Amino acid sequence: xxxxxxxxxxxxVRRDFPILHQRLLGDVPLVxxxxxxxxxxxxxxxxxxxxxxxQYNSNVHRGIHxxxxxxxxxxELAREKVQHFIGAGSSDEIVFTSGTTMSLNMVAHGWARxxxxxxxxxxxxxxxxxxxxxxxxLAAAATGASLKYIPLTDDGRLDLTTLDxxxxxxxxxxxxxxxxxxxxxxxxxxxLAERAHAVGALICVDAxxxxxxxxxxxxxxxxxxxxxxxxxxxGPTGIGVLYARRQLLEAMDPFLAGxxxxxxxxxxxxxxxxxxxxxxxGTCPFIEAVGLGxxxxxxQHIGLSQISHYEHLLSVRAHEQLAQVPxxxxxxPSVEHKGAILSFTVxxxxxxxxxxxxxxxxxxxxxxxxxxMPLHELLNLTAxxxxxxxxxxxxxxxxxxAEAVRAARQVFRLK
Amino acid sequence: MSGTQDDLYDDHIxxxxxxxxxxxxxxxxxxxxxxxxxxxxxxxxxxLLVDEHDVVKxxxxxxKGCAISQASASILCxxxxxxxxxxxxxxxxxxxxxxxxxxxxxxxxxxxxxxxxVLKTMLYTLDEQREPASSG
Numbered sequence: 295x296x297x298x299x300x301x302x303x304x305x306x307v308r309r310d311f312p313i314l315h316q317r318l319l320g321d322v323p324l325v326x327x328x329x330x331x332x333x334x335x336x337x338x339x340x341x342x343x344x345x346x347x348x349q350y351n352s353n354v355h356r357g358i359h360x361x362x363x364x365x366x367x368x369x370e371l372a373r374e375k376v377q378h379f380i381g382a383g384s385s386d387e388i389v390f391t392s393g394t395t396m397s398l399n400m401v402a403h404g405w406a407r408x409x410x411x412x413x414x415x416x417x418x419x420x421x422x423x424x425x426x427x428x429x430x431x432l433a434a435a436a437t438g439a440s441l442k443y444i445p446l447t448d449d450g451r452l453d454l455t456t457l458d459x460x461x462x463x464x465x466x467x468x469x470x471x472x473x474x475x476x477x478x479x480x481x482x483x484x485x486l487a488e489r490a491h492a493v494g495a496l497i498c499v500d501a502x503x504x505x506x507x508x509x510x511x512x513x514x515x516x517x518x519x520x521x522x523x524x525x526x527x528x529g530p531t532g533i534g535v536l537y538a539r540r541q542l543l544e545a546m547d548p549f550l551a552g553x554x555x556x557x558x559x560x561x562x563x564x565x566x567x568x569x570x571x572x573x574x575x576g577t578c579p580f581i582e583a584v585g586l587g588x589x590x591x592x593x594q595h596i597g598l599s600q601i602s603h604y605e606h607l608l609s610v611r612a613h614e615q616l617a618q619v620p621x622x623x624x625x626x627p628s629v630e631h632k633g634a635i636l637s638f639t640v641x642x643x644x645x646x647x648x649x650x651x652x653x654x655x656x657x658x659x660x661x662x663x664x665x666x667m668p669l670h671e672l673l674n675l676t677a678x679x680x681x682x683x684x685x686x687x688x689x690x691x692x693x694x695x696a697e698a699v700r701a702a703r704q705v706f707r708l709k
Numbered sequence: 710m711s712g713t714q715d716d717l718y719d720d721h722i723x724x725x726x727x728x729x730x731x732x733x734x735x736x737x738x739x740x741x742x743x744x745x746x747x748x749x750x751x752x753x754x755x756x757l758l759v760d761e762h763d764v765v766k767x768x769x770x771x772x773k774g775c776a777i778s779q780a781s782a783s784i785l786c787x788x789x790x791x792x793x794x795x796x797x798x799x800x801x802x803x804x805x806x807x808x809x810x811x812x813x814x815x816x817x818x819x820x821x822x823x824x825x826x827v828l829k830t831m832l833y834t835l836d837e838q839r840e841p842a843s844s845g
Contacts (some may be wrong), residue, residue, distance in 0.1 A: 646775035646820060648748055650717065662749045676750035676773055705718050705774075707727075 297516050302604040307596065310336040310685050314557050323655035325691045326699075330475055330682030331660050333528045333588070340565030342588035344480055345529060346581040351695065353709050355554065355571075369580045372587030379590045381511035382537055385414065388569040389543070393534035394502040395425040397521030398469075400536050400573060402429035403499055404546035405519075412438030417460055417468040417495070419444040419452055421670040423475050425491040426500040427668070430469055432651045439466070450477040450626040455490060465495040466610075472504035476664045476680065478609075480508070496542075502526055506684075507605055509598050512537050514634060524582060529589030533582035536573070543569035550575040571649030590678045601685045608683045608692055609634040615696035617648055620707065622699065626675060634683035637664070640699060645679040650700035652679075657695055715802055717811050718776065725780035730787040731769045738769070742831035746823055751778040755786070755827045763794040775820050777813070782824030784808050789828070800825075 308314050311334045326334065346368065352361035352368050370385070377385040387582050390395045406416070417664055418441055434441050442460055445453045454468075461468070468490040472483050487497045498519035501510060505522040512520050519542070524533035536548070548555050552575035557565040566572045573694050593601065606629075611630045612635065616622050619640035626632055640648055645661035654658055659681045664669045670676065681695055735741075738756035745752040751774030767785040768786040772779060786799055789797060805825040807815065813821045 450727035593829070646751070646817075647718070650817065667750070671751070676752070707723065 302581075302600060302685070304403075304604070304686065308514070308674060308686050308688075310338070310592070312337065312448065315685060318653075320654060320656075322654075323696050325462065325655075325657040325682060327681040327689075327691070327695060328612065328660050328688065329506075329657050329684040329687075330526070330680065331401065332525045332531070333506060333684060334686065335528055335530070335585075338592050339585050341528055343581055343585045347586050354576055358364075366579060368584045368587075369578075370508060371375055373584045375587040375590045378429040378536055379510070379539055379594070380505070380535075381513050384540060386569055387413060387537055387540055387543065389536040389573040390583050391534040391573075392532055393520075393523040393525070394521045397534050397536035398425055398498070398500065399429045400549040401519045401521075401538070401546075402433040403549050404573070405538075405542065406430070406439070406467065408547045409441040409545075412436075413462045414439040414462060414466045415442050415462070416440075416442060417442050417465050418489075419446060419470065419668065420446045420475060420672050421446060421450065421452075421474045421479060422469070422471055422668075423504075423677055424665040424667070425703070426469050426498075449628070449631075450474070451481050451631060452479075452481055452579070453488075454482075454485075461489055461493050461495065465490070465493055467496050469498040469500070470695050471502075472510075473499040473501075473508070474666075474669075475635070476505050476669055476678065477639070478632030478638045479627055480504070480632055483517070484515040487517060488663045491516070502606065503633060506593070507598075508602055514608040518542060524586040524589065527589050528592060528670050529586035530579075531599070531689075532579045532580040533586050538569075540569065543572070546573075548572050552576050555577045576610035579629045587605050588686060593640075596685065604685050605634040605683055608687055608689065609636070611679065611689055612636055612683065612695065615693055616699065619696055619699050619703070621703065625675075635680065637678040637680045638654075639675060639678055640703065643706050644703055647706070648679050648699070648702050651705055652695070652698045655694070655698040655701065657698045659695070666697045717756060717813070717817075719811060722780045722808055725783040726776040727771050729770075729779065729783035731767070732771060732783065733769055734771060735767060735769050740831055740835050742827050742834065744823070744827045744828045746774075746778070746819055747809045748819065749774070750825060751823055752836060753782050753819060753824045753827050755782070755800060755824060755831060757789075757831070759794065765789050765794070765797070772824075774823070777809075777817055777820040778823045781805070781809055782827075785828065794832065794835075797828065800828075831833060 313334050350361045350364040354366045356367045358598050373385045373388045376388045404638045431667040447453045473480050490497045494517040501520050501522040520537040543613050555572050555575040557567050610629050624638045649661035719836050735756045739759040741756040743754040751773035756769045757765050760766050768789050787810040
């Protein structure tokens with residue numbers, strides 16, 4: 295029988311992540327199943343960040359000195375790594391931000407507030423993270439545009455049967471997550487992009503969950519705006535990316551104003567620098583950006599298709615194991631329609647209590663509404679427990695999750 | 710440390726969670742207040758029946774959430790009946806945590822103190838409402 299390890303050497307991969315090799319209170323090993331919240335960082339990323347701080351830390355785009363030159367070169371190299379990683383046509387289309395939330399807000403301010411008018415529509419859906427919902431609520435309130443919602447199927451996928459009625463010439467933007475941070479649902483971004491473009495609308499993709507686990511190509515299908523975070527991609531916190539087509543970046547208003555984003559400044563007016571500088575006011579998190587570049591190198595070294603394949607096997611096992619525990623309900627679509635994220639509830643054990651009890655056995659999951667209150671309202675739940683998997687997890691860890699859920703039920707005196 | 714932690718879901722907490730004291734609603738409460746923890750969505754309503762001497766005759770709660778938030782609301786209701794409003798004003802967060810008899814980590818204190826927070830906000834609102842009445 296062929297085993298997984300013959301295809302994917304998880305033990306070798308785990309050696310790259312020092313944080314995984316620790317024991318917690320009660321001398322239990324850490325089982326980290328919260329990668330969708332933030333991913334761990336391989337040694338190569340940590341080493342690169344340390345190298346920056348120790349050898350050539352210096353502000354970018356300014357210093358006419360050797361350190362400044364080196365740091366700037368490293369930063370722009372990281373930008374090119376991001377460009378190639380997501381298939382963008384030019385590194386000028388890569389804006390460094392503080393994270394997905396900032397990237398989406400940049401579109402909501404710089405594009406939506408500038409171009410939307412009363413009567414225009416933004417098409418959303420209720421599985422979106424608050425970061426891809428609230429900015430559009432504010433933009434709609436500011437412009438008089440209105441929000442429409444694609445309904446969800448009972449199993450937590452977009453119900454596209456009414457899409458033709460929802461997508462009209464009034465639709466100016468379709469904002470959608472490529473992968474739900476709760477249900478794991480992988481949305482049909484290619485089809486949505488094509489259908490949005492057919493009515494003249496743009497598509498804005500929240501790729502925070504998909505970029506670390508699935509191959510991204512912003513030119514096939516053509517994506518107008520795409521946002522993701524470094525820290526979920528095994529890189530540092532405080533760094534994220536907004537990709538937008540060049541014409542859009544040129545047409546948009548800047549979001550933050552200040553140094554570096556200007557061409558000329560007069561006492562009563564200013565003109566803007568070309569993108570991406572136009573959107574990078576102030577000192578950008580350049581060392582974090584270089585760390586993100588190192589994270590992309592690492593992921594590409596392992597191979598995204600290898601990663602996706604192994605994570606899917608982990609996910610299948612997790613679904614099988616959890617489904618055998620009495621009282622467990624896994625929310626969302628079946629395993630073939632989703633990424634390696636499992637949101638579940640256990641009859642008689644609140645997700646917070648479950649998370650607390652799992653933690654005693656070293657199993658780190660997340661409990662709550664995961665910044666998706668409308669989705670939880672739809673599911674008629676106040677909270678869910680979420681286990682999210684990554685390529686550094688093992689089959690044994692997946693089994694430990696199911697075992698810990700069984701033990702939690704016992705604490706709650708459930709048969 | 711881990712010993713203390715393992716006692717979190719002890720009989721005291723689980724008994725109150727499974728068979729809460731005065732969970733439900735008063736037909737005509739003197740005052741009531743609801744709040745939720747925005748982080749986790751846990752929700753508690755506290756209702757009091759207060760007599761003319763400012764003594765709590767009955768305390769009820771209702772809510773949804775984890776065992777810690779629901780059990781502590783139950784323990785709170787049991788503890789405050791017979792107390793005066795002044796005694797409740799003097800009742801501090803540490804008193805509430807002491808009543809639970811288990812040690813809560815910082816993140817779980819938000820659960821254990823949700824009912825307490827609802828009670829305190831209710832008292833504050835009640836005092837605000839009475840202020841103009843007594844001065845006028």
